[in-house]
Amino acid sequence: MKSLRVMLSAFAASVAFAGVASACEVTLKSSDTHPDGYPTVAAVQYMGELLKESTGGRICVEVFHSAQLGEEKDTIEQTQLGVIDMNRVSLGPFNNLIEETKVFSLPYIFRSTDHMHNVVDGEIGEEVLSAFQDHNLVGLAYYDSGSRSFYNKQRPIKSIADVDGLKFRVMQSDIFVDMVDAIGGNATPMPYGEVYSSIQTGVIDGAENNWPSFESSGHFEVAGYYTLDQHLIVPEVLVMSKSSFEKLSAEDQAAVRDAAKKSVSKMRELWEASEKASEEKVRAAGVEVITDIDKQPFIDSMKPVYEKHVTSDALKNLVSRIQAVK
Secondary structure, eight states, X not given: OHHHHHHHHHHHHHHHHHTOOOSXXXXXXXXXXXXXXXXXXXXXXXXXXXXXXXXXXXEEEEEEOTTTTOOHHHHXXXXXXXXXXXXXXESGGGTTXXXXXXXXXXXTOSSSHHHHHHHHTSHHHHHHHHGGGGGTEEEEEEEOOOOEEEEESSOOOOSGGGGTTOEEEEOSOHHHHHHHHHTTOEEEEOOGGGXXXXXXXXXOSEEEEOHHHHHHTSGGGTOOEEEXXXXXXXXXXXXXXXXXXXXXXXXXXXXXXXXXXXXXXXHHHHHHHHHHHHHHHHHHTTOEEEOOOOOHHHHHTTHHHHHHHOOSHHHHHHHHHHHHOO
16 A cells, blocks of 8 residues: 555656756756745755756756645655655654654754754764665755744643643654653644644644744644744755766766755745744734743653653764754
């Protein structure tokens, strides 16, 4: 069944690609679950502009946004197979595939966005990107996804006690499931595209995400309580199919890497503006935003999550090094 699903997704992707007309010698097809205009989509489009310019028009990037090529789990598989050339994906779905990505997905591992930037822009970030090579992928760059917080339609969350029994959608990652379980909620992994209707119909009570995703998805229309507990500051990653990458000359490979790195500053600029605009829209819609929350009990409750998922000496060392970064 899994193979059939991937084959059908790959066929759909090939049909979509067939309609892309381009004068470029090489057109790299890139996937994103977010809608057109979202900072990650715009950043990859900007990368494409840089790449086209630096290669004299030989290489272009075509971004398929709004999950046109499937949800993240399926597009990861397609990228590994070389059906999709590039993919902007949250790190969460990689947690069960690439061990090193677990650490970046740990609750409260990053003290702030600046701390996260200092980690991923340095030696540690490059080490984790290099780990994608063993899984038929090439890690190109990290993008922001802000801080993730809980939202729901039942009640404001001001303490851990308020979480008790609430059903929250999480990404398909064991760490995220265990995180919700640790604070007394019921974790329900499901694709991002199913969240709106699931909240609306009561299949789940809520989910967790950043300001732009909460707003652009329309989830704020069905979940009227947003608690800024900021439990996760998980970077997103731009990856490329290893087979697609290896078809390029060394010069073009360097151009792809350079354009991807240069797109990061553009993405962060767009992200900051998007966060502000989304927050204003959500507040104007009447959503109750809870900011008066004691985070320490939430942080303390994550000890068993760390004990379960940070088991090897390598991962423990990685956690210590991240915590030591200023």
